[in-house]
Amino acid sequence: MISKKRLITRDTFNKLILPVYNPLSFVPVKGIGSRIWDQQGKEYIDFSGGIAVTSLGHCHPLLNQVLKEQSERLWHLSNVFTNEPALRLAQKLVSSSFASRVFFANSGAEANEAAFKLARYYSSQVYNVQKNKIISFYNSFHGRTFFTVSVGGQLKYSNNFGPKPSGIMHASFNDIETVKSLIDHDTCAVVVELIQGEGGIIPATVSFIKDLRVLCNQYNALLIFDEIQTGIGRTGKLFAYQHYNIIPDILTLAKSLGGGFPISAMLTTKKIVSIITPGIHGTTYGGNPLACAVAESVINIIDTKKVLSGVQEKFEHIKSELNVINKRFKLFKEIRGRGLLIGIVLKSEFSNKIREILNFALLEGVIFLTAGNDVIRLAPSLIIDKIDITEGMKRFYRALEKVLY
Ligand SMILES: Cc1ncc(COP(=O)(O)O)c(C=O)c1O
CATH class of the missing domain: 3.90.1150.10 (Aspartate Aminotransferase, domain 1)
Structure with missing residues (x-):
């Protein structure tokens, strides 16, 4: 039968x-x-x-064990509470990176959505509301929410869904002159993948990333590294930015972070989050104890x-x-x-x-x-x-x- x-x-x-x-x-x-x-x-x-x-x-086997143990302790709380696995994972991410603050979400797109919103919010509070331009790159990919497909550099993913968020511009990857022609004091952020993944596995050159950092400093724009595909050991260092010796203002992670359990994170600095107050952004599941317990073990195993x-x-x-x-x-x-x-x-x-x-x-x-x-x-x-x-x-x-x- x-x-x-x-x-x-x-x-x-x-x-x-x-x-x-x-x-x-x-x-x-x-x-x-x-x-x-x-x-x-x-x-x-x-x-x-x-x-x-x-x-x-x-x-x-170790991830299975952690998942099983956590599943018998606590599955979900919501952001009405914090929880030990989320706090431990945040400690781990902060101690092993440039960052001092972490926001947890569930997918790469959500981490990027948080990053883009934070960049615009920060610039509107610290500078002025006109400072909202985001520069990204042709062929880049940053996720499938409407903001992230609009920032991404592939029209096939953002066309035919009605009016797009404005203030987004695309430059050519690894070509600093095209960034120079777009960036100005109204730019709040430049977002880049250190290896364009969906775009064809194209590594960013060291000089390009260095020059982006210089330009962002010059125009008080935040430099965002989308390390959703390259982060957590994928390139042989815990973060791909460590190959470049350049520090971003915001970094996003997902994919390898959970080893298969859905989780993402946005990492940034104390200075940038100084303007944030409760209620500015959020998610029901972000920082879920099951996901954070698994991710903590993933990093413990990989960061060796x-x-x-x-x-x-x-x-x-x-x-x-x-x-x-x-x-x-x-x-x-x-x-x-x-x-x-x-x-x-x-x-x-x-x-x-x-x-x-x-x-x-x-x-x-x-x-x-x-x-x-x-x-x-x-x-x-x-x-x-x-x-x-x-x-x-x-x-x-x-x-x-x-x-x-
Ligand atoms: C560089 C990059 N950013 C963002 C995303 C979106 O992540 P998710 O599919 O988890 O939303 C991806 C997914 O492929 C990616 O490669």
């Missing part, structure tokens, strides 16, 4: 769920480390990491020499395997990114094959993501096993053989 559970299939999605996504044809039911299994028991090696989220792989230097070693391993693959197939133009946020840029003559390549990879049992139109993105667990990398690359090789020969 077919169990009732098995009647739930990918087709059920089309019948019940808003088609804003087009999920893969199989339904995963179990995950351990960097491997997942579907309803039919087929096993996959996961280089997608839940889009840079499952930073410690699937169902990490072993895990962070391991990220660099794993990057080298993946890169050398990819170089071997490319010797045979000659289809990669470039391998870019930092740590375990890796973009494989396809040569232009192969970019129309990207879907087919990923589909054949799935048939062989290995999962990748895309970024932009011609980039295969890898954002696996920061502690992915060597064996999983080697086996995953073997499967990728076999998939390419099928697509190209």
Whole structure:
């Protein structure tokens, strides 16, 4: 007899769920480390990491233990109370970063929404209400709320939803002259990803970030680093800004922070929050004890020499395997990114094959993501096993053989 559970299939999605996504044809039911299994028991090696989220792989035993313990103590309180896991997590974030104040929310978009609102509020209180211009970059991505899609630099995500918030301008990424042509004393903030993730895994240059800091200082604008994809060890340092030696005024985190449990954070300084009073902003779930307990453990595990230097070693391993693959197939133009946020840029003559390549990879049992139109993105667990990398690359090789020969 077919169990009732098995009647739930990918087709059920089309019948019940808003088609804003087009999920893969199989339904995963179990995950351990960097491997997942579907309803039919087929096993996959996961280089997608839940889009840079499952930073410690699937169902990490220590995270499971913390989640279980916290679930037996306290689930939810709301912001009428504070709670111990939130306070401990805030302490941890503050002691390991430039920041002295933290706001917790539930998703990357919410952390950015809070950051943009804070920048405008701060400037209106400290300077004047005209100082509300936000500069961001073409191809950037900052989330799907209406403010964050409007700040993001991809019109396809913000068009056709009616009038957008005004005062938002876009400059060219890694091109400081275009920022100079837009910035003035009415600018309240510049927001930048240190590696443009959705835009194609494009790292910001050191000189660009340094120059942004100088310009922001000159015009009293706040510099916001969106580290939702790059934060919490993804690039081999706890925060990607530590590679640049440049301190932002506001930093946003999500994804890897919860290792799969929804949580985000906006970090800033005492000076900037000095104008904030209760009621200015808020959320029901932000600082939820379950999420904060898990995130505290995620950071405790990741913020160690072993895990962070391991990220660099794993990057080298993946890169050398990819170089071997490319010797045979000659289809990669470039391998870019930092740590375990890796973009494989396809040569232009192969970019129309990207879907087919990923589909054949799935048939062989290995999962990748895309970024932009011609980039295969890898954002696996920061502690992915060597064996999983080697086996995953073997499967990728076999998939390419099928697509190209
Ligand atoms: C850089 C960046 N900012 C913001 C977001 C939005 O995060 P969320 O989907 O959790 O709202 C993302 C998600 O991909 C991101 O990569």
